Amino acid sequence: MKKIVFATNNKHKLDEIRKITDGSLQILGLADIHCEDEIEETGTTLEENALLKARYVKEKYGYDCFADDTGLEVEALGGAPGVYSSRYAGEACNPADNMAKLLHELAGVKNRNARFRTVITLLIGDEMHFFEGVVNGRIIEEQRGEAGFGYDPVFVPEGKDQTFAELGNDVKNQISHRALATHQLAQFLTER
């Protein structure tokens, strides 16, 4: 069976793509190839960061590889925090700090439109492919819900009244930005 590496240490992401591809591909994580390096995300776009990670693995280990990057893009903030979502409130910050900063920046702002965007970069043979998943929604004024991670407690996806954190992982994983991008990748890989 063809082997491909997903340049992540995140077990949830690995489980998700393995489920979607339903055993038709052997998907290895960084731990499976004994890569313990911290691959720095120095890019200024999601595309660049995903490419940096995939290219690192392809060049150092020779495997076909894909990698992802995700950001929350808020319209009234010109697309911020975007590629800097995980460190919006500073390098050593946590999701609570990031959400607090976001709600502070949006205090009194009427336009609450935002979107989550995931980009996956695939390096296979000599080819490079990009896949994108987007979920539009809005930032509410307080945190609601316990599930999920990151900005989930303040993000209500379009067509719903509850935040991602209130909707829970099962619902979120069916409609999320990451799921949309991952499904496109999975379809590409399984048809190939």
Ligand code: ITT
């Ligand atoms: P990697 O090790 O795979 O790079 P990461 O935590 O950096 O994991 P991402 O690049 O996917 O994760 O996402 C960057 C940040 O964007 C993440 O730390 C969260 O703050 C936020 N984020 C990403 N996906 C999210 C989601 O589904 N719900 C809420 N916040 C999310």
